Amino acid sequence: MVIHYGKFISLVAKQRLGSASRTFYSTLPTSSIDGEKLLSLVYEKQSKPQSEIINFAPVTASEAQHHSLMIQAPNQPEHAKVLKVSVLGMPNAGKSTFINSIFGRKLMATSDKIDTTVTNRYAISTMGDTQILIQDTPGIVAGGKAKRLGLPVRRVSQPAQSFANADIGIVVADLTSRRVKTGYLQPEILMTMLKNMDIPTILVLNKSDKYKKKLQLPILIHQLTAGQVAGVPYEPDKISIAPMRLPKVTETIPANFDEVDLKDVQDLDRRLRKNEASLMNKLRHYRGWPHFQDVFVVSAMEQTGLDILRRYMLHHAKPGPWKFHDQATTDASPKEIILDSIRAGLLQHLPEEVPYQVHPVIRERSDREDGMLQIEIDVICRKKSHYSCVFRKSNVIAKETQEHLQDVFFLEVFVDVNPVYIRNFRP
Missing domain, CATH: 3.30.300.20 (K homology (KH) domain)
Structure with a gap:
């Protein structure tokens, strides 16, 4: 079996990260190698802690000091840069744990139950001239299900609002989820991205420590990305392994989203109000999303696979005004x-x-x-x-x-x- 390492960890990050990427990849081979050897190299490389983005500034316990920080004008330098990141995912996909791992500390409360996060929260890191804002969001729940559960409208709409205002969206998918393991993204995720196709989005496959079939990851990535990442066709090498067991619906799955009738997603808000169930059922027949800019495989719990993702975010920060004072660590009181x-x-x-x-x-x-x-x-x-x-x-x-x-x-x-x-x- 062979795997192209650039496709496994991040299909196009190597071309985009400049010197930081060259440093990371310099000791990895530049051609196909044995898959098991590659996986051990990848996990060894990504398990070493780095300081980028990690924020050890204390959070004030004083309500007055917090309020003062929130209303202060940002003390930004002349050539300030900023990146707003929205983290999107289904309930209990590990979004909050992922953010905590990126920042190197437990800023966000976590549990093993769904609905731990009930409102949008920023985690903030300011380094030199760059401010990174990563917004945690509640797990996505479709409107019909939310009504049955009695969830407030504001709670249901927050993930989409965060995603629409981001510079980059991160979709966190749980590798232990039954649907993800069989090569499908949840229709709630697809619907949110259809509404915000102008937002560059990356896929983060989380809980890799609990995913036992690591040699099947290239095939799984191919399915979840509909065979395309950053506009580049992604075809995993021909691998002689047993086929994955998929639901019968796979026989009618189109090759990619080019076959979706765009009339079905125009004026989506109106359609959602009138016929959300019908659209959701249609989206269940589509595997993945062909517009991801990159794919990363991580374990937030084990803190592996995060270093290159931190550098990726730093690299994508653009000139612009900061949102918060450099002493702010979160917008939560x-x-x-x-x-x-x-x-x-x-x-x-x-x-x-x-x-x-x-x-x-x-x-x-x-x-x-x-x-x-x-x-x-x-x-x-x-x-x-x-x-x-x-x-x-x-x-x-x-x-x-x-x-x-x-x-x-x-x-x-x-x-x-x-x-x-x-x-x-x-x-």
């Missing part, structure tokens, strides 16, 4: 960070529907004389069974929340979590 963190703990440790039906509130926060930040959290429960669940897990939730907030604020933090039963509570 301390209160929002605390509530996001406690919500992640509730999602991680409470069963089934319970974390979605309880409501954390900050009862009190104070700065102690010894410099420790003390936070008292009430978790309001409308059912006694939910109260019992929170009570049993309150210590572990408090401990994990405390550890996360210490990483964010660079302060000693004490967190106390208390369930409160209020039957008729209205959030």
Whole structure:
């Protein structure tokens, strides 16, 4: 088996990254090599930590200081550069973990449950004359499903709004997802990109540490990109392996999106309101997206495959005004960070529907004389069974929340979590 390394990691990044790319690729062979040897070289190269974009600046725990940072005019240099990146993906694709890994610290709250991220959040890194803004977004949920789940309209629209305002879009696809493993992007992803075809987009295949069939990645990339990356046909080498088991619908899949009737996507907002289900069903029959500019294979959890992606973003920053002061690390307020963190703990440790039906509130926060930040959290429960669940897990939730907030604020933090039963509570 042979794999062309440039196609496996980033099909066209080598031509675009200049000296940084030449440094990365200089010790890799320039022709086809044995696939297993290539994979070991790639993972060895990408596992070495780099300092680009990694941001170790503390996040202020003071609401007043945060507000001051948000309203201050950016203290940018004369030749400032900026890049706004929107991270898009299905619920639980690992978007927040991916952003944390890019920045080298746990800025965003994470859990193993869907809907941990409920609003758009910027992670900000300023280095010299360049400011990189990476916006985390809630997992994409189609309008019909959102209505069934009772999700607010604002929550559903936020990923598309972020994507439309970005300089570069990153689609994070979960390699352990059943649909992605069989060579399909979710129709919700395709629909968002159809609405924003003018936004350059790259594909990041995440959770490579859990994907066991690594030698099949070239074929999978071919399917997810409809055989084309950055306008260049991408044909994996002929590899003698067993064919992947695909659903019967593959027999009717068009070769690529050139066969899509563009009349079906014109005036898309109007069509979505009137006939979203029909369009979604049609998109289920299409494998991938032929307009990705690059493809990267990473493991956010293991922090592999991220170095070249960091350099890629730095390279694509363009002259333009900064959005934030260089001391800003996130646009989330301390209160929002605390509530996001406690919500992640509730999602991680409470069963089934319970974390979605309880409501954390900050009862009190104070700065102690010894410099420790003390936070008292009430978790309001409308059912006694939910109260019992929170009570049993309150210590572990408090401990994990405390550890996360210490990483964010660079302060000693004490967190106390208390369930409160209020039957008729209205959030």
